[in-house]
Amino acid sequence: MKRPLQISVVGAGSADSNLYKLAKEVGEQIALRGGVLVCGGLGGVMEAACRGASEAGGLTVGILPGPEAKEANPWVGVIIPTGIGHARNVLVAQSGDVVIALPGERGTMSEIAIALKTGRPVIGVRAWGDIEGVEVEVDAKNAVAKAFEFAGGER
């Protein structure tokens, strides 16, 4: 039995229209290739990625910081209402076979740090090139292609 690739998408909890569009494309590309999208389940990059994946027919998972399922954005399919606050960032990072990092702030940085520490490949999209170990791509399609390439042999 072969399970689908899980890709965690991390990034800012709020997004202007450019960032929202980029994150939506990342989600869409993941779904089109048959991946499962994992994220923090809230707004901004998380919502846009879920929306893109969901509208393309893909499965989305939201690992929420709070204990209430209703906090999830409307495009989350499976909801994990952890109640463990910022510690849920560690679970988001670890639940990806690969992590795709869009522009974000401290929370996103913590997720990248844990992903790298636990040996996950991290692909930045137009961001995070200053952190050693992050591979940067310029658009959604290439980022997701690289994610599948990196994870290809390992499950």
Add this chain to the structure above:
Amino acid sequence: MKRPLQISVVGAGSADSNLYKLAKEVGEQIALRGGVLVCGGLGGVMEAACRGASEAGGLTVGILPGPEAKEANPWVGVIIPTGIGHARNVLVAQSGDVVIALPGERGTMSEIAIALKTGRPVIGVRAWGDIEGVEVEVDAKNAVAKAFEFAGGER
């Protein structure tokens, strides 16, 4: 948009053939009604329930105590490798709109306690009648029917 009901199944990490059969039926019934099965992702009751749901075409989620996806039983569809040890029991309990509890030990008891504390209905199957607040059913079909009935109006 209406997401499917999430039902957490908790119980012993090892199972004799009777308990395995019962847990498999619970998983199967959940899938047949369109629910998502959430569990701890390991062996025994968790494996049997995942197997029953998966073979009936349903989606299964395994919230693992360890940080490695490969610990999951083969019938887990979405893997959350938390690395948070016994604290993952809290997440299993909270990720169900309803919790179905099969025979088990201390770990199962901790999940029932958290589910009740956070206001989830808990349905015991041939067990846990000694904990106030647990409704006991005698077979898989009735337990899952009651789970859907309890959760019916609330999402």
Add this chain to the structure above:
Amino acid sequence: MKRPLQISVVGAGSADSNLYKLAKEVGEQIALRGGVLVCGGLGGVMEAACRGASEAGGLTVGILPGPEAKEANPWVGVIIPTGIGHARNVLVAQSGDVVIALPGERGTMSEIAIALKTGRPVIGVRAWGDIEGVEVEVDAKNAVAKAFEFAGGER
């Protein structure tokens, strides 16, 4: 180097005057014997036990569910503001070499379950005799004496 015994005290988050007095005596006895009191850091049994220990010159540790140190009761010496919600119950249980359980509800039950699962002795005080593996004592002095006896040889 020999560190002092750590004793976790668990019980209800609110307490009538009888329960408050009992918990305060438990805290006091722990401090008089040189133990460190660990608890959930909030009100009721937790507050009373911290107060008893603190007023007797002992060290107290509060492992809070929320992320804010100010939620701690005033008799907590060392504050761990976890932000992990109910999952902090697991840490309270695991941080005791022994666990003393006073009357409480579901949260307390989850702590007892985890303590037993992870091999800690659990001493109930006027409660929890219905859970297999819990030793019940009738007063604070005997409960704390038994806690030190149980943990005596193991660090």
Add this chain to the structure above:
Amino acid sequence: MKRPLQISVVGAGSADSNLYKLAKEVGEQIALRGGVLVCGGLGGVMEAACRGASEAGGLTVGILPGPEAKEANPWVGVIIPTGIGHARNVLVAQSGDVVIALPGERGTMSEIAIALKTGRPVIGVRAWGDIEGVEVEVDAKNAVAKAFEFAGGER
């Protein structure tokens, strides 16, 4: 009642003699000023800081990733054996009124990110000047002095 300042010290889990000496001085300075030292409880920077604080008569707290108290270094006074793995980094960051960051790797980066996200001042010692929001000092004495200055008014 005024509790002592809690200062979290984060940094690499292994240390050469220069880094060990620096971390030991940080611990010592914290103890001399009456602060409580919080850290991850393991080796390297964590051990050196605990040792410095403990030998100067201060209280030390180790928030361990694993569930076993015996993993703590010998200079930890209060042991929190969380069993929550890398998620314990979030607790280390949040348990400091201020965070002092010595040279380290990804784990340390995750702690700095969470500390900044949750509004704690972060003081780097000979490191982390590339992360916006970190104030860098060149020696232990100045770093600890600044930590007390930053936290001065807020408890």
